[in-house]
Amino acid sequence: MPNDTNGGADTANNSVSRLLVVDDDVVSREFLTTLLTRWGFEVMDAESVRSAQRLLAARDLGTFDCVITDYRMPDLSGLDLLSWIREWDPSLATIFLTGEGRNSIVLDSFRGGVVDFLPKPVEPKLLREAIQNAVARTKKERQMARMASAVQDLGRAQRWMLNSNHGGGQSDVALFCHPKLDAGGDFFSHVQLSPSRDFFLLTDVSGHDLQAAYVSAYFQGIVRGMLERDTPPWKIFRYFNHFLLEEWQKNDTFRPGAQTREVSLSATAVSVDLQEQTATALTSGAPAPVYLTPGGYAQRLGQSGGSPLGWFPDASISALTYGIGDGGDILMWSDGLEDLAHARNVDPLAVAYRWQRAKAAGSPFPLLNESDDDVLMARIRLSGGCDPTSFHPLALEEYDAADIGKIDEWMDRWRRSVRLAIPGISESVEHDLALASREAVLNALQHGCRDCPQYPVSFQIGYRSSDNLLRTWVQDPGPGHEEHLRLDEPGDELGGAHFGLQLIKRLPRAVKFEQQGASVTMDFNSF
Numbered sequence: 001m002p003n004d005t006n007g008g009a010d011t012a013n014n015s016v017s018r019l020l021v022v023d024d025d026v027v028s029r030e031f032l033t034t035l036l037t038r039w040g041f042e043v044m045d046a047e048s049v050r051s052a053q054r055l056l057a058a059r060d061l062g063t064f065d066c067v068i069t070d071y072r073m074p075d076l077s078g079l080d081l082l083s084w085i086r087e088w089d090p091s092l093a094t095i096f097l098t099g100e101g102r103n104s105i106v107l108d109s110f111r112g113g114v115v116d117f118l119p120k121p122v123e124p125k126l127l128r129e130a131i132q133n134a135v136a137r138t139k140k141e142r143q144m145a146r147m148a149s150a151v152q153d154l155g156r157a158q159r160w161m162l163n164s165n166h167g168g169g170q171s172d173v174a175l176f177c178h179p180k181l182d183a184g185g186d187f188f189s190h191v192q193l194s195p196s197r198d199f200f201l202l203t204d205v206s207g208h209d210l211q212a213a214y215v216s217a218y219f220q221g222i223v224r225g226m227l228e229r230d231t232p233p234w235k236i237f238r239y240f241n242h243f244l245l246e247e248w249q250k251n252d253t254f255r256p257g258a259q260t261r262e263v264s265l266s267a268t269a270v271s272v273d274l275q276e277q278t279a280t281a282l283t284s285g286a287p288a289p290v291y292l293t294p295g296g297y298a299q300r301l302g303q304s305g306g307s308p309l310g311w312f313p314d315a316s317i318s319a320l321t322y323g324i325g326d327g328g329d330i331l332m333w334s335d336g337l338e339d340l341a342h343a344r345n346v347d348p349l350a351v352a353y354r355w356q357r358a359k360a361a362g363s364p365f366p367l368l369n370e371s372d373d374d375v376l377m378a379r380i381r382l383s384g385g386c387d388p389t390s391f392h393p394l395a396l397e398e399y400d401a402a403d404i405g406k407i408d409e410w411m412d413r414w415r416r417s418v419r420l421a422i423p424g425i426s427e428s429v430e431h432d433l434a435l436a437s438r439e440a441v442l443n444a445l446q447h448g449c450r451d452c453p454q455y456p457v458s459f460q461i462g463y464r465s466s467d468n469l470l471r472t473w474v475q476d477p478g479p480g481h482e483e484h485l486r487l488d489e490p491g492d493e494l495g496g497a498h499f500g501l502q503l504i505k506r507l508p509r510a511v512k513f514e515q516q517g518a519s520v521t522m523d524f525n526s527f
Contacts, residue, residue, distance in 0.1 A: 017135045021045040022052045022069035022081065023097070028120070032068065039128060049076035053084055061089035062142070066134040068127075071098035091141035093134035097122055173200070176355055178336070178368040178375040186334050186374040187216045191227055196275040199227060200380055204266040204286060204334040206308075215248075215263050223269075233269050233282050237309060237317045240265070241284075244310030264310035268332050270301065271319075274383050277326065282319045284309050287338050287348065291322065292329040296391030296462050297473070298349070301330075304338075327382045336375035340367060347395035350417035352377055353463070356392075367420075391462030391471055394421045398456040399441060401449040411438050414461065418470065422463060425526050433461075433470060433524050436507040439500035440474040440520045448476025448518055463526065470524040478518055 019041050023029040029045050036043045044059070046052035049069075056064065067085065071078040082094050099120040115137055116130040173190055191199040201223055205212040219240055226236045244263065266285035272278075281289055281301035285308030291299045301322055307315045331352055341348040344367070351367065355377065358365040368375055395417045399410065411434045418430055437459065444457040455477035462471045504511055508522035 016040065016042045017065040018042045018044070018063055019131065019135075020052060020056065020064055020067045020069075022047075022049065022067065022073075022078070024048060024070065024073045028070070032122075035124065035127075036068075036131070041131075048073060049078075049081045049084075052081055056085070056088075061085070061092055064092060065138045066131055067092060067094045068131070069094065069096060071096045091138055091145055093138045093141075095127075095130050095134055172381045174356075174379045174381070176359060176375075176377040176379075178371065180336075180371065180374045186336070186376040187220060188332075188376060188378050189220050189224070191224055193227065193271075196273060198272045198274075199233070200270045200272070200330070200332065200378065202268045202286070202332045202334060202376065202378060204336070204374070204376070206264045211263065215265060219265060219267075232319070233271060233280075234317050234319045237267065237269075237282060237284055238315075241309040241315055241317070242313070245313055248310075262310070264308040266308040266335060270330055270332065270380075272324070272330070272380075272382060274327075277324055278321050279324045279330065280319050280321045282317070284315065284317060285311070286335065287333055289330055289332045290349065290393065290396060291324055292331065292390075292393060293325060294328050294387055294390065296387075296393070296464070298393035298396045298460050298462070300396060324382070329382065330380040331377070332380070333377040334373075334375060336371050336373035337377055339373055340371050340375065343370065344416065344420065345413055346417040346420050347397065347413065347461075349393045349396055350421040353392050353394055353421045357465075389464065389466040391464045391469075393460055393462050394418060395459070395461040397459045399445060399459060400456050401445045404442070404445050407438055407442060410441070411435075418461065418463075422470075422526055429470070429524050429526055432507040433472060433522075436504050436522055436524075437461075437472050437474065439503045440472070440522065443500055443504075444474050444476035444478075444518075444520075448478035468526040470526050472522045472524075474520045474522075476518050479516060 019036055021029055021032045021036065021043060022045070023032065024047055026047070029047065033043045033045050044055060046055050052067070052069070056067075067081070069078045069081055078094075078096050078098075082096075085092050085094060093115045095116045095118065097118050097120055115134050118126055118130060173188075175188060177186075179186070186202075186204050188200070188202045191201075193199055201220070203216050203219055205216045205219075222240060222243075223233075223236055226239070227233075244265065248263070264285070267283070268286040268289055269282045270289050271280040273280075279291060279301055283289075283302050283304065283306060285306050286304070288300050288302045288304040291301050293299070299322070302320045309315070331349075333348065333352060337351055337355075338348050341351045344351075354367070355365050356379065395414060397410070397413075414437060415430050415434050418425060418433065441457060441459055449455065449457060457477070458473070458475040460473050462473070463469070464471070504520065504522065508524055510523040512521040513519070514521070
C-alpha cells in the first residue's frame with residue numbers, strides 16, 4: 001500500500017481530517033487505525049459504543065469528519081451509535097463495517113442515515129473511497145448548515161431593521177412582510193432628507209439567498225450615501241444599473257463566495273416634499289406606487305414595469321412629479337404581491353387591503369402562503385394621512401377603447417377583487433356593482449373616448465368599512481355630454497338607447513354625474 005500522506009488532507013483549508021474507528025475486535029481496530037494513519041488521516045479509536053459516545057462528546061462531534069464503526073458489537077450496536085450521532089450532529093458521516101451480509105441489516109443502516117456499508121474483511125481501495133466520500137459529505141453538510149445559520153442571522157437582522165421605527169419627520173410607515181425564506185432581496189428604507197422632505201425606497205433583488213440580501217443591502221447603502229450628497233434619485237438608479245452591468249457581473253471582488261450568479265434589482269422610489277405638496281416617483285422593473293388622497297381617492301404615481309436595474313446599459317430611467325395635496329397615504333409593494341394578485345385574477349389593491357385588515361385583526365392571511373416569492377408592502381402615512389373613515393381602494397384600472405371586447409373579463413376581475421377584499425359580501429351586491437360598472441365603463445369607452453381615443457378610461461373601486469359602503473368611480477377623458485344627465489325621460493326606461501343608463505340609475509344606492517357626465521360615482525351597500 002503506497003504511503004499517501006496527503007490522503008486525509010482537506011484541500012480547501014489544508015487541515016487533516018479526523019476519523020473515529022469503533023470496533024470491539026482489538027486486531028481489527030489496530031489494523032484500521034494503522035492503515036488510516038498511513039493514509040494521512042488523524043485517527044482515534046474506541047472499543048465500544050459507550051466509549052465512542054464519551055470520546056465524541058468530550059472532543060466535540062464537530063471536530064470529527066467521519067466515524068467508521070463495526071455493526072455487531074456487545075451491548076450496543078452500530079445502529080445505536082448511528083442513532084446517537086444523528087441526534088447530536090446529523091452532519092457527521094458514518095460508515096458501517098460488518099461480517100454479516102443480511103439485507104435487513106443493510107436496509108436498516110441506510111434508513112438510519114449511514115453513508116456507506118462495507119463487508120469484512122474490508123478491501124482497502126473501497127474503504128479509502130468510502131472515507132473520502134464520507135468526509136466530503138460531512139464538510140458539505142456542515143458548510144450548508146453554516147450558510148443556513150448565516151441566512152437565519154441575516155434574516156433576523158433584516159426583520160429587525162424592517163420592523164424598527166421608520167417614522168420620523170411628518171411621515172409614518174407601516175410595513176407588511178412575508179419572506180419566502182429566512183433572508184431575501186426585498187427591502188424597504190426611509191430616509192428623512194429634511195423636516196418636510198422624505199425619501200422612501202422599496203427594492204426587490206432577483207433570488208432568495210445570501211447574494212440577493214447582499215445586493216439589496218449594498219444598494220440601500222449606496223442610495224443613502226448618495227442622497228446625503230444631494231444626488232438625484234434617477235442618477236443613483238443609473239449609477240447602480242452601470243455598477244451591476246460593468247462591475248458586479250464582471251468582477252468577482254464584489255461577489256461573495258464561489259457560487260455566484262448574475263442579478264437584477266427592481267426598485268420603486270418616492271420622494272415626498274410636504275411643503276411643496278409634491279411626490280416624485282421613480283420605478284425600474286417594479287410596480288408603481290399608489291397615492292391615496294385624504295378622502296380615499298386613488299392615483300397611480302408613474303407606470304409599472306420597465307426594465308430592472310442590471311438588464312440593459314441604456315435603460316430609460318426618469319422621475320415623474322405629482323401634486324399630492326395636504327397629506328394622504330402612499331402604498332408601495334414588491335412583485336410578490338403583484339404575482340399573487342395575477343394568480344387570483346384580482347387587483348393588487350384588493351390583496352393589499354385584505355392583508356392590512358388581517359394584520360390589524362391579528363389574523364393570518366393564508367393567501368400569502370401561495371406565493372413563490374418574497375412579498376413586501378409599505379403603507380406610508382403622510383402628515384395627517386387619510387381619514388380612518390375614508391375609502392380604501394380595492395381596484396385601480398385603466399381601459400382603452402381598443403380593448404372594449406374584454407369587458408366581461410374586467411367584470412370578472414372586479415367581482416373577484418371585491419370578494420377577496422370583503423369576505424362574506426352579498427352576491428347580489430357583487431352582481432349589481434359589476435353590472436352597473438360595466439355599463440358605466442362601456443358608456444365611457446364608446447362615448448367619452450370617441451373624441452380622445454389616445455387617453456384611457458379610469459376605473460376604481462373603494463370600500464368604507466365604517467358603514468360598509470362600496471363606491472366605484474368611472475372617469476372618461478372626454479368633455480362629457482348632456483345625454484348622461486337625462487335619465488328621467490318618459491317612455492320605456494329599460495329599453496332603447498338608455499338601457500345602460502337606466503341600469504346605472506337603478507342598481508346603485510346612489511349615483512352622481514359630474515363634468516357633464518364624464519365622471520360617474522356609484523355607491524352600493526356591501527351587505
